[in-house]
Structure formats: C-alpha cells, structure tokens
Amino acid sequence: MSVTYAAGFQAGTAKAHRTGGSERKNLTMIVNQGPMDTAVGVFTPNRFRAAPVIWTERILTDGHAGAVVINSGNANACTGQEGLEQTRNTAIKAAGLLGLEPERVAICSTGIIGHLLHLDAILSGVDQAHADLAGDDHAGADAAKAIMTTDTTSKTVTLDGAGYRLGGMVKGSGMIAPQLATMICLITTDAVLDPGQARTALRRACDTSFNRIDVDGCMSTNDTVLLMASGASGVRPDMEEFQALLDHACSDLARQIIGDGEGAHHQIRIRVQGADDEYGALACARAVAGSNLLKCAVAGNDPNWGRVVSSLGTVPESEAAYDPARVSVDFNGIRVCDGGKPGQDPDLVDLTLPEVHIDIDLHQGSAQADVWTDDLTHDYVAINADYTS
C-alpha cells in the first residue's frame, strides 16, 4: 500500500549499512514510471538545511522528478561541501540505474546530524533497492517501514478520488514542530497534475496539517514533504476534490505522527475558537501546545487549566485580541475555566483516555484553529537522552 497504491509507482528497499551494521532496511527508492513526472516539495525553513534538502529543493524548481531515494539513520545535515557531494553522488548512482538525469532524482535523509554518510553502503543499497523495485502493496508497506527512525510504527494512507488514487507514507515522531516536523513524507498520485497545480495543492495541505502539529517545539534540518504525480490514471482531477483528498491525506499522516510521538501517552488537540481571525487562533493554540508544564500535567492525568491560561497569556495582544476575563477552557467537554475563573470541578474530567481535547474559547470573534500535540512523559526524556540525532 502507501506510495504504490497509485498506478505508475514502484518501490524498492535495501539494507545500506557498513559491515556489521544493523539488519534493518534503511534505504528506499521510489520510482515514478509516468507517463508524467510531476514532483513538488515543501521543505524545512531551518537555516541549517541538510544537504539532501538543498539538493532536492533545487532540482524540483521546475516541478519534475522521476525518482526519490530516502535513507534513514543519517540526516547528512551539517556536513558541508562533502555532504552535498555525497547527496549528488547518490542521485548520480540512482539516475544511472534508471536512465534518468541526476537532476531528476530527489534525495531525502533522516537521522543523526553532523555525520557523513557511509557512501559505499548507500550506493550499494541503491543497487539493491533498484533490484527490489515492485509496484505491489508489499513493496509500498516495506518502503514505509524502511524510512522509520525512532518511529514505533509505519504510517501510511490511501485514498480514492473520482477515477484516480492517492497514497502516502511519512516518518517522524520527535523534533516535530511548526513549520513542518522531523519528518519525511511522500505522497503519490496517478492523477494528471501539472507542477503548478501540485505545488499550490501541497502547500495548502501542509499548512493545515504538518504545520499544525507540535511534539516538542523542535524544528528539523531535514523536513521534507514531496508530492509526485504519474498521470497514469489519465484522469485530470477536479482540483477542489483533489485538494480535499490531499488535505485529508496530510492531516491523517500528521495525526499518525502525533499518535506515535516519542514516549507519548496522550494525544492532545488544542482548539482555540472565538478568535478574531485564524492567525490569532493559531498563535494561541501554538503557545498552549508548546507548554512543557501543560504537557507534563496531561501525562499525570491532571486537567491543569492554570497552565493553559498562563501559556495563552504569553501571546501578545497584537497577535490575538481577547479579554482574559471572558476566556473559557474545557478539558474533554468539562468547562474547568469559565470567564477567566474556576468553572466546573476539574475532578469531573476523565483524562484516562489516550485522546484529550482542550477547547479554549476567546469569546472575541468567530475564527478557530486546531493544533495537535503530545504529553511529555518519562519515556520522552529517556528516548531523547539516549538517542543521538
């Protein structure tokens, strides 16, 4: 499933480790067999962008690529000119096998920062992944697994449009924050899309999905979301329908990241409503989602609305106008703060379920926004104290 659900796509996976390395597959090749080779991306705004981000953004300027190579375990970030050469050589290798120009091969990397790739192992992995290429469900499922790092489960989506298909996979569970996340996401479709259409649709979809999740407030050097269209269905989609499908796919994958947040026991939806505009609602929701104190409280099953309003109170009035004396906060439907004061008894709130809804009403206007985050647990600390990434 995943990226091979749409017609025209093949995936292959391989182990690309030094001798004595892990037995895990960590290299993935996805090939678009056409007839179209539309490919567009959205990339991290981090100023320390990894070599593969620099490469891929550049080659996708014209909106075309025939293949992607993804390695997991090493981000090839902060590796200077040598890292850029390694990315380019990976593209050259894949291009040679596929009969493409190197500038038609996108590269993504995820994993530790500040280490050069073991290029021999990567290039040999590209050979193996090429030999493994297949268009069946199994190949797609293997690809979604091979891109994982600290993920505990693979994350995929498949959707059907009117005569065309859309499938996707994502990896990521830590260093997740607007903009984007430590994540690599690839969505494929057999709809007929030109690069301009694809780019507009992908940007919109990211804005309301990956840009509205926050695991730990940390922005990665490697975040990449790619959309590739083969046109193999022959169907030129209604763009409104396609946008809705793509939004759905991205939101679904973003939620799966939150569900797999490092060490998380609760998924938390912060909804801010009653704002003057969506921008203000989003600023408020992000401020609350970024509170370590709140995230710890939820880990302890404590509906601590004081930590909600104290975070809300850090948003400047110029970003979101509201009167603190009118604000209400609900935890799972129980209005624990009403008019800026204590409301219903917090003991009425049940936080034992894995999903927590925190609804904040500014009672100012009619705009709203959601941000998803995770609780902050002992396990998060353990994972991130011990993992070098």
Next chain:
Amino acid sequence: MSVTYAAGFQAGTAKAHRTGGSERKNLTMIVNQGPMDTAVGVFTPNRFRAAPVIWTERILTDGHAGAVVINSGNANACTGQEGLEQTRNTAIKAAGLLGLEPERVAICSTGIIGHLLHLDAILSGVDQAHADLAGDDHAGADAAKAIMTTDTTSKTVTLDGAGYRLGGMVKGSGMIAPQLATMICLITTDAVLDPGQARTALRRACDTSFNRIDVDGCMSTNDTVLLMASGASGVRPDMEEFQALLDHACSDLARQIIGDGEGAHHQIRIRVQGADDEYGALACARAVAGSNLLKCAVAGNDPNWGRVVSSLGTVPESEAAYDPARVSVDFNGIRVCDGGKPGQDPDLVDLTLPEVHIDIDLHQGSAQADVWTDDLTHDYVAINADYTS
C-alpha cells in the same frame, strides 16, 4: 540575612493554613521602617496576571510602599473580582496593623492557579507574621524559606556598597522563562534612592538577569521583582556602583534559580558570540535554551551539537544574520562543530560536571549574550506531572 541585611527592614513569618493544613510557614511580611519608603517593581507581562500583580503594580505607580505580604502555595491567579477583593483585604489587614494606608502595602502570591485563598487563614497569618517581625539575620532567613514552593532550597544574596547594604531573596524553580520567571523576588537596600532611580536600576538589572534564564519556557501569571529602599544608611549611592551591585544581586539570584531548576541535574550556559548586535545574540541563545531535545541530550551527558544548530536555525535571518557555514559550537571548550560541520570528537567532552558551557560563535560581528537553562530530566516530568500549579 537576605532582606533584613540592609538597615531599616524587618521580616516576620507565619503558618497560614486551614485547620489540618501543612506545618510549613507560608506567609511572610516584610516591613520597611524608613525613613524612606521607596518601592518599585517589575511584573510579568502575562495577560492573565494574578490579582496581587494587578494590585501591586497599581499601588507602586507612585514608587512608595511600606510593607509587602507574600503568601506561597496559592497564586490567587484567575480568581476574578473575588480574588482582587481578597488581595485588597489582605492589604487592608496588614495596613491596619502597621498604621499604613492599604495602598502602601504590596502583595505577592505564588502557587496554584485558579483557587481562591483561604482568606481567614491568610488574615490570621498576617497577625502572626506581624507579631513575629524582627530585623535580625534569622528573620531574614526564615522569610526566604517561607516564600518557597517547589524550591528545594532558599535563595538569598547580601552585598555591601560604599556605606550601604543590599540584600535579597527569591523563590522559583519551574515555569521559568523570559520575561521573568515564576518567581517572587524582593531586594532591599538602606541606600537613599528616589523612585525614579530605583525603577531605572531595577529594570536594567532584570533585563540582564531574570530575563535571561529559562527553565521550561513557561511564563508565569505572578512573576514579581520588587526593590525597596529605606534610606536608613543615609548614603546616597553612586548610581553606577549601585547598578553594578543590583545587577550582581539579580544575576546571583537568577543563577540560584537555575541551580534549583525542577529536577535539573545540569545547569547550562548558552553563550552566543560573534553576533551583529546583542538582540540577535539573545534571540539565538533563547532559541537554543528552549530546545527540549537539547535539554534531554544534556541530561544524558550527550554533547549533541546537532540539536544546538537545528534550534539556532529556527531564528529568522531578520533577527540574527549569520552564515550557517561559518558557525562553531563548543561544549565545555571542545569545538564539536566548526564551520557548520563536525569538528573535534564529541567523545572528548566531559559532561559529568553539573555546569555545562555551550559557546556558539556566529562569526558575524562582536556582540554576545548569555542565557542560562537547565537540563530536562525524568525528575522534571515527575515533579510537574504530580504538582498542580
């Protein structure tokens, strides 16, 4: 010691609990016996300011107060009109005992948000604290203990100027972030200061001390720093010397907060140098200090410079210009990242000591700024999952 070190100040403490409450002293009264009653404050910019913050900022508009009453355990925040009435009634009670106008009594509260005070217990505590008033070292030490919440130790400072003294106390160990921190700080001096001088000096001192520490990125509803001058020494200080002493006192207390950060095992100094201006250096240092991933890495004794640069990379170029390919990062003097690439072997870094210095050089200009933070440990999560604040 602490606030009774300077001549003209007395402190008294009391237990102000409901029947069956804790045996801990939690109410403190500090009285300025003059001859001057200069008093100024710096307050949290949080929009959900607690009742005592609203009260105290208002009554200090003219720069005069003769006493402060501080209760710990309940912040009297998000308590609406009734909370404001409780603060006012506490001031009226203390004023009656001291022969002052209520508008000459500052009030500070710290603790849980969203609960009304047990006013009877507070008022009875004010009576007891008044009966306990004394100007000796013991009284000052007791005051510094009585204002604590999750603090593990009391935090005080005493300094000598040319013919005058300065003493202070602070509480705070979590919800610490610019601006200010979840903290109550009171500094007293027997120097002769008028309100204008005191206000300017206190704002400057806060800017380079309490505003440059970050335990968890969370800004409190109650942060308050007060400076009171009795003039009892009869010495009108050289303001340059006084500023230096006050800066030192505030920095010392801020560092003690970091040293007592909730669950912290390491104190981390983030120094950004080589910036075009101090503002840019500070923006960079704060971005790095706010990284949960970095704070977990330090907890695990891992000099993870990838997490330093990925945080640095989130600062917009408009705030701090630099070339990522020229940035260096040292952990305790070992240059693990040089020119945006791996430098010396991270294994050379010893992170077993409690103090960690992370020095970032942007190689752009000559400005620098320091921000102090703590590591993020299992104990932080435990403290904040179990404590309702």
